[in-house]
Amino acid sequence: MKIAKRLGIVLLVLMLIPAFAPAQDVQEMEVTIVGREGDDLKVKTREGEETLKVSEKTKGLENATAGTEVTIKYTEKEGEKGAREIAPR
Numbered sequence: 001m002k003i004a005k006r007l008g009i010v011l012l013v014l015m016l017i018p019a020f021a022p023a024q025d026v027q028e029m030e031v032t033i034v035g036r037e038g039d040d041l042k043v044k045t046r047e048g049e050e051t052l053k054v055s056e057k058t059k060g061l062e063n064a065t066a067g068t069e070v071t072i073k074y075t076e077k078e079g080e081k082g083a084r085e086i087a088p089r
Helices: 002-020
Strands: 027-037 040-044 049-053 069-077 080-088
Touching: none
Parallel strands: 049 080
Antiparallel strands: 027 040, 027 069, 040 049, 069 080
């Protein structure tokens, strides 16, 4: 009985760990697409040019054509911005 109780407690703790993991803060920026090279997306902001990472998981990647004004939702991890969604304005 003691083993079953301990096992239950361990399983409960393991199930709760993801609930306490910090959520990534999604931010948004309005930009003009400069170009894309591989997984690098160059954009023009009010402050200058920036580079964001894109992947096959990025929603709206078809909107990333040069000269297009878009709104990009992104997260920042270890100083690198990763685009999550690209939507036309």
